[in-house]
Amino acid sequence: MLLFFLFFKIPVIQFDFEDEKLYVKEDEFRLKWIHSVEKEEWIELYERSKDKLILTETYFKTFGAGVPSDADVVRTEDGYVMMKIDRNFQEMNLTVSENAQTTVEAGRKEIPLYELTEDYESVRISVQYVHFWEYMGGKL
16 A cells, blocks of 8 residues: 555646645636736636646637637626637646736635746646645645
């Protein structure tokens, strides 16, 4: 049984800051921020699939800079337009800012990334396989 804990690795979504790593243990998360031009909230839903992140949906209120041009509009709800996307990423580099109020939601937790970093710091997001003890000690 001890060997199981020493060698078994668990897939997680890892947020890699300069000095810290945070783990999303769920299979999906939401990334939220305030768009710099429209000043409206933008939400993206990501899922973990094996060693990739898949952007599945995006929600926004106004069409403008950054709106996908090749996605299907599925529905409008509460003033939001929801578009189905299906874009795979091996990893993502996210610039976090207080101005955009970059936040991640996973499960029932909401973590304001902009409070954990310096303004305009880059955070790398990827799927990683971590040992059981890292998983148990991880945040998020």
